[in-house]
Amino acid sequence: EAQVTQNPRYLITVTGKKLTVTCSQNMNHEYMSWYRQDPGLGLRQIYYSMNVEVTDKGDVPEGYKVSRKEKRNFPLILESPSPNQTSLYFCASSPYRDRFDTQYFGPGTRLTVL
Amino acid sequence: GQQLNQSPQSMFIQEGEDVSMNCTSSSIFNTWLWYKQDPGEGPVLLIALYKAGELTSNGRLTAQFGITRKDSFLNISASIPSDVGIYFCAGPRGAQKLVFGQGTRLTINP
Numbered sequence: 001e002a003q004v005t006q007n008p009r010y011l012i013t014v015t016g017k018k019l020t021v022t023c024s025q026n027m028n029h030e031y032m033s034w035y036r037q038d039p040g041l042g043l044r045q046i047y048y049s050m051n052v053e054v055t056d057k058g059d060v061p062e063g064y065k066v067s068r069k070e071k072r073n074f075p076l077i078l079e080s081p082s083p084n085q086t087s088l089y090f091c092a093s094s095p096y097r098d099r100f101d102t103q104y105f106g107p108g109t110r111l112t113v114l
Numbered sequence: 115g116q117q118l119n120q121s122p123q124s125m126f127i128q129e130g131e132d133v134s135m136n137c138t139s140s141s142i143f144n145t146w147l148w149y150k151q152d153p154g155e156g157p158v159l160l161i162a163l164y165k166a167g168e169l170t171s172n173g174r175l176t177a178q179f180g181i182t183r184k185d186s187f188l189n190i191s192a193s194i195p196s197d198v199g200i201y202f203c204a205g206p207r208g209a210q211k212l213v214f215g216q217g218t219r220l221t222i223n224p
Binding site for chain 1: 117118120123145147154155156157158159162202204206209210211212213214215216217
């Protein structure tokens with residue numbers, strides 16, 4: 001089954017404790033992206049990747065890192081999480097780097113930073 | 115960053131009623147996308163619009179690409195309980211980035 005998977009789905013952590021949210025897709029997609037969703041703000045793009053070893057900042061990259069060492073995986077890294085990073089995070093992938101109408105979203109990771 | 119302005123932010127309707135929501139921007143978009151998010155899940159694409167003035171339907175859903183390219187509209191006819199969720203508009207900014215509206219939360223009273 002074609003899908004985007006995220007782990008963990010739920011995470012409660014404390015300020016400053018490094019964490020990684022994994023994202024994996026089994027569709028051989030080139031383009032992958034991370035978004036955060038906050039009430040009243042919709043989804044905002046954090047980082048995106050056009051292919052292996054090619055990443056770039058979205059609209060809200062501060063406090064986040066990403067890597068794309070393999071085509072299927074695009075982990076989101078919070079080196080020193082803060083409470084303002086409490087949010088719902090979505091990973092997405094698309095077979096084409098310039099076609100968002102083919103983008104698949106993962107199920108989401110709800111992160112709480114205390 | 116650039117944001118799309120979506121309204122209304124929430125709607126409370128009776129089952130069977132029609133629903134209208136819209137999305138506006140200060141900038142021109144060449145593509146408009148409408149997504150639905152069910153509780154606990156990621157957004158799913160409902161309709162994609164590619165040309166100014168375009169009117170596209172998907173079952174009971176109809177979306178329009180505004181002729182100014184700065185707005186788009188989504189209508190749902192004869193709402194049913196499974197229409198509950200959050201609806202988002204979105205549009206590409208440049209070739210690589212996607213911006214979203216704030217969302218419209220739809221609640222239906224049976």
